[in-house]
Amino acid sequence: MRAAVQTGSDARAAVQTGSDARAAVQTGSDARAAVQTGSDARAAVQTGSDARATLRMRCDAGLARQNPSQARLAGRNAAEAGFTLGHEEFAKLLGTTAEGLPEITREAIDAHDFRMTPLAGSELRAVEDRVRAALNAPLPVSGPSRQPAWEAGWGDILARFAGSRDLADLEPHYFRKPSRTMRVLGRYVRPQSPRFEASFVDVLQTWLAARWLGEATAIYEFGCGPGHNVAAFARLLPERPIVGLDWATPSQELLDLVAESTGYPISGRRFDMFAPDRELVLKPGSAVVTIGAMEQLGERFEAFLGFLLAQAPALCVHVEPLHEMYDASDPFEQAAKRYAERRGYLRGYLPRLEFLAREGRIELLEVRRHLGSEFHDGWGSLVWHPRRKNHHGSSQDDR
Numbered sequence: 001m002r003a004a005v006q007t008g009s010d011a012r013a014a015v016q017t018g019s020d021a022r023a024a025v026q027t028g029s030d031a032r033a034a035v036q037t038g039s040d041a042r043a044a045v046q047t048g049s050d051a052r053a054t055l056r057m058r059c060d061a062g063l064a065r066q067n068p069s070q071a072r073l074a075g076r077n078a079a080e081a082g083f084t085l086g087h088e089e090f091a092k093l094l095g096t097t098a099e100g101l102p103e104i105t106r107e108a109i110d111a112h113d114f115r116m117t118p119l120a121g122s123e124l125r126a127v128e129d130r131v132r133a134a135l136n137a138p139l140p141v142s143g144p145s146r147q148p149a150w151e152a153g154w155g156d157i158l159a160r161f162a163g164s165r166d167l168a169d170l171e172p173h174y175f176r177k178p179s180r181t182m183r184v185l186g187r188y189v190r191p192q193s194p195r196f197e198a199s200f201v202d203v204l205q206t207w208l209a210a211r212w213l214g215e216a217t218a219i220y221e222f223g224c225g226p227g228h229n230v231a232a233f234a235r236l237l238p239e240r241p242i243v244g245l246d247w248a249t250p251s252q253e254l255l256d257l258v259a260e261s262t263g264y265p266i267s268g269r270r271f272d273m274f275a276p277d278r279e280l281v282l283k284p285g286s287a288v289v290t291i292g293a294m295e296q297l298g299e300r301f302e303a304f305l306g307f308l309l310a311q312a313p314a315l316c317v318h319v320e321p322l323h324e325m326y327d328a329s330d331p332f333e334q335a336a337k338r339y340a341e342r343r344g345y346l347r348g349y350l351p352r353l354e355f356l357a358r359e360g361r362i363e364l365l366e367v368r369r370h371l372g373s374e375f376h377d378g379w380g381s382l383v384w385h386p387r388r389k390n391h392h393g394s395s396q397d398d399r
């Protein structure tokens with residue numbers, strides 16, 4: 001089911017340096033957290049030669065979790081003067097090598113500005129104060145009560161897109177805010193471009209399409225919002241039927257308009273992950289995607305997980321915050337962990353999948369943190385597939 005990763009001829013690890021002479025990323029042996037991806041999609045995290053904290057945290061499914069302490073060390077060493085995310089750095093964040101990046105992903109990286117400056121001194125203290133203040137302030141908590149807010153938000157985008165029919169207008173409001181501070185490789189950084197996070201999403205979409213979705217007979221994005229990922233996957237994977245599902249009704253209207261404007265084979269369908277529609281039958285060989293959507297379920301993911309297990313898609317690809325991967329002993333990590341808890345973000349899903357993997361009911365293929373915005377690491381990947389029961393009642397891989 002996994003798509004072959006296309007590699008281009010020029011497998012350079014280009015490091016972009018800005019005209020303001022920000023230093024290029026150092027990828028020396030002590031700054032490197034090289035990530036190898038085995039043929040069985042296990043991702044073992046290795047550190048460089050002077051790795052102070054060589055740690056292999058193999059979960060029961062046979063894959064290692066990215067170690068935040070290692071990433072932090074690498075980030076601190078690499079980022080003393082300012083740095084960027086080029087091919088090498090993206091490869092590490094995504095769990096491959098620069099050569100393993102699909103051509104389309106390399107092009108997307110090159111097309112954007114990922115330069116950044118690590119925060120220090122008063123700038124760092126200001127961010128830490130802001131994070132502390134947010135943690136002590138009332139924060140909106142995800143869950144059923146937030147449904148009207150999503151209706152309203154996507155309603156605004158519907159009005160905008162209906163007028164312009166410009167796919168760029170599908171972009172959610174949270175990517176339109178300037179990326180003032182990001183969490184990258186274990187530290188706060190100030191991106192050069194206000195569109196840093198939106199640019200990261202552009203790159204990620206190409207990676208997901210090439211790495212995981214290439215062989216899917218159809219793609220279902222649950223919690224798809226305005227459909228910007230659906231439209232991107234339709235562009236990257238022509239002719240592929242793609243369904244965008246969300247509990248907010250403007251989402252379906254948006255997808256209808258996008259289909260009408262572009263001719264893409266996409267459609268929308270109303271779906272509540274808290275109360276899955278059992279009438280929906282996923283196409284055999286299809287892939288399920290969620291991006292920042294299960295995040296909103298908090299600890300109430302069981303109904304949706306039950307739906308996925310019953311439907312047995314060929315692959316489930318989640319890009320979500322991974323609560324259990326925070327290192328609670330580190331203040332930088334702890335702040336993000338507490339923020340995610342205050343917002344009621346996804347929690348307990350990874351251990352639940354690990355349990356199912358131990359039981360032989362699913363296979364976990366990837367668990368990986370990428371990076372985060374100011375308050376928490378919202379960008380992580382969790383990829384798995386259900387194992388189908390054979391007629392003797394035991395589980396077997398269905399691929």
Ligand SMILES: C[S@@+](CC[C@H](N)C(=O)[O-])C[C@H]1O[C@@H](n2cnc3c(N)ncnc32)[C@H](O)[C@@H]1O
Pocket residue numbers: 150151172222223224225226229245246247248271272273274290291292293294296297
């Ligand atoms: C942060 S947005 C992510 C949207 C989109 N996937 C993206 O990448 O920008 C969360 C989305 O999940 C949807 N959502 C939240 N809870 C849901 C539920 N119980 N069922 C279906 N959709 C839900 C919201 O309506 C919203 O579109």
